[in-house]
Every structure is written in C-alpha cells, then in structure tokens.
Amino acid sequence: xxxxxxxxSVSGSPGQSITISCTGTSxxxxxxxxxxWYQQHPGKAPKLMIYEVSNxxxxxxxxxxxxxxxxxxxxxxxxxxxxxxxxxxxxxYTRSSTLVFGTGTKVTVL
Amino acid sequence: EVQLVESGGGLVQPGGSLRLSCAASGFTFSSYWMSWVRxxxxxxxxxxxxxxxDGSEKYYVxxxxxxxxxxxxxxxxxxxxxxxxxxxxxxxxxxxxxDRVAAADWGQGxxxxxxx
Numbered sequence: 001x002x003x004x005x006x007x008x009s010v011s012g013s014p015g016q017s018i019t020i021s022c023t024g025t026s027x028x029x030x031x032x033x034x035x036x037w038y039q040q041h042p043g044k045a046p047k048l049m050i051y052e053v054s055n056x057x058x059x060x061x062x063x064x065x066x067x068x069x070x071x072x073x074x075x076x077x078x079x080x081x082x083x084x085x086x087x088x089x090x091x092x093y094t095r096s097s098t099l100v101f102g103t104g105t106k107v108t109v110l
Numbered sequence: 111e112v113q114l115v116e117s118g119g120g121l122v123q124p125g126g127s128l129r130l131s132c133a134a135s136g137f138t139f140s141s142y143w144m145s146w147v148r149x150x151x152x153x154x155x156x157x158x159x160x161x162x163x164d165g166s167e168k169y170y171v172x173x174x175x176x177x178x179x180x181x182x183x184x185x186x187x188x189x190x191x192x193x194x195x196x197x198x199x200x201x202x203x204x205x206x207x208x209d210r211v212a213a214a215d216w217g218q219g220x221x222x223x224x225x226x
Contacts, residue, residue, distance in 0.1 A: 001172050003154070034211040038155070045205060045219060046147075046155065051212035089155050093211045098169050099145070104154035 004029065004090055004102035011108040017078040020105045022090035023071060028100055030071035034093035037066055037075045041086045049088075050075060077107070085109045112136040112215040114206050119220030126196050126224070132189040132206030132217055140164075140184040143210035146191050148202035149219075156202075159191065160210055173199070196224045 005023040012018040035053045038046035050066035063078045090102035118130040145160040159170045159180040168180050179192040189206050201224045207213035
C-alpha cells in the first residue's frame with residue numbers, strides 16, 4: 001500500500017497549462033480506471049475534481065481534465081487561474097480492494 | 111444537500127481509545143459505501159478504511175488493521191470509527207467521505223491528537 005507518486009510542486013503563470021503526474025503500479029493505476037483527483041485548499045476538505053480517470057463531476061470547470069497511460073495518470077489544468085493554487089491529490093482503487101492516495105502536489109500560480 | 115458531520119475527536123494518551131462518529135444527511139445513507147480518510151498535520155491524505163452499504167465488507171489500510179474498526183448504523187444514518195491502541199502516528203484530522211473510490215462529499219473533519 002505505498003502511496004502513488006506525484007511531483008511535490010508544479011507552478012505556472014496565469015493562462016498557462018500545467019500537468020500533474022500520478023505514478024502507481026500494475027496493482028492500482030495500471031489495472032483500474034478508478035483514478036480520481038482532488039483539490040484541497042488550506043484548512044478545507046478535499047474537493048473531487050476528476051473521477052474514473054477523466055470524468056468531471058457537475059460544477060467542476062472544464063479547464064480540468066484527466067487521462068491515463070499505463071501506470072501513470074495525469075491531471076491537466078488549462079488556463080491556469082489564481083484560484084487553482086492549492087494542493088492536488090490523486091487516488092486509485094487497488095487490487096487489494098483498498099484505496100491509495102498520491103503523495104500530493106502543491107500548485108503555485110506565479 | 112448532502113451533509114457529513116464528524117464528531118468525537120480530541121486529545122487522547124498513547125495507548126488510549128477514541129470513537130469517531132459521522133452523521134449523514136441529504137442522501138440515502140444505506141445506498142452508499144462510506145470511507146474514513148485522515149490527514150496528519152502538514153501531510154497528505156491517507157485512506158483509512160471503508161465499509162459496504164450493509165456492513166458486510168470492510169477494508170483497512172495496513173497501519174490500522176487490528177486496531178481500528180469501521181462500522182455503520184443505517185437506521186441512524188451514522189458511520190463510526192473505533193480507534194484503539196492509538197499512537198502519535200495516528201494524530202490527524204479524520205474525514206468521513208461518501209462513496210468508495212471517488213468521494214464527492216466530505217465532512218469538515220475532526221482532529222485527533224495522540225499525546226501524553
């Protein structure tokens with residue numbers, strides 16, 4: 001049950017696009033399409049941004065998109081805005097019927 | 111509107127026990143898997159446990175197996191986490207969340223501090 005690997009930090013200027021990677025194994029990301037992405041602002045509960053690799057819940061901006069290739073999932077934020085500055089976490093269902101989160105990525109808007 | 115309200119957190123000594131509760135409203139509680147997720151101060155999210163709609167399946171992260179027990183009472187729309195043999199490493203904000211693999215709804219969290 002090792003955490004999925006994410007870059008510690010990613011930054012970009014307003015209007016730019018950034019991509020956050022989430023690397024797992026064949027026991028989780030590589031086998032299941034149950035990859036989710038969460039946004040968390042300081043002191044707040046996480047907010048679901050993407051589920052099942054690439055689906056957006058109602059109300060989430062279409063600037064957020066998800067994809068997966070092999071054991072690595074990715075979250076892309078296009079048209080970066082100041083309000084996107086937050087921590088982002090991926091998660092995946094695992095072969096053990098458990099869930100595992102990523103290590104988290106701090107997104108900074110320059 | 112979905113609401114999840116955790117309670118039961120607080121300061122407990124190492125080796126002690128605590129029982130967290132999560133009161134759910136705004137949805138048919140008995141139709142959803144429910145989960146507990148924690149976050150140590152300044153750290154990332156860690157999935158702790160989840161439970162099937164009827165309580166027949168329960169899963170735990172390795173670090174809490176044998177010490178924590180997840181349960182639910184569908185008649186009371188409530189989720190619980192019994193935490194025994196607590197250590198400093200269990201210090202965290204504990205969130206309850208609706209669903210198994212993609213939680214669209216979370217509570218505000220309850221802080222558990224394990225310290226002497």
